Amino acid sequence: MTKKEYQPINCDDYDNLELACQHHLVLEIKLEDGEKLEAKACDLLLRxxxxxxxxxxxxxxxxxxxxxxxxxxxxxxxxxxxSLAD
Incomplete structure (x- = not known):
């Protein structure tokens, strides 16, 4: 788990994730640690x-x-x- 300060992402990218969650799309996702996964988008959460x-x-x-x-x-x-928000 990374401890770096959170950097908000670009609004358009966020909107696309929201759309993916609404339709429960199965996404191919690559994480910055190199891990790749196929996962169903369920929800977005702010904590x-x-x-x-x-x-x-x-x-x-x-x-x-x-x-x-x-x-x-x-x-x-x-x-x-x-991409990260400006």
Missing amino acids: KKVEYLIVEVGGEQRELRLDCIVYFSHPTIGKIEI
């Missing part, structure tokens, strides 16, 4: 000023810090490289 994507992987829920996601992709929305 202590840090935003998380709640995903379901193999029947279990995980919380992914938004600023730790390198990219996510799905056939209907394409590949979205996460």
Whole structure:
């Protein structure tokens, strides 16, 4: 788990994650530690000023810090490289 200060992500990227959650899309996600996973987007969560994507992987829920996601992709929305807010 990273201890660096949270960096909010670009609004357009956030909106795409919101859309993915609304439609429960199964996303291919790459994290900055190199981990790749296929996970169903469930919800977005804000806790202590840090935003998380709640995903379901193999029947279990995980919380992914938004600023730790390198990219996510799905056939209907394409590949979205996460950029930090200005």
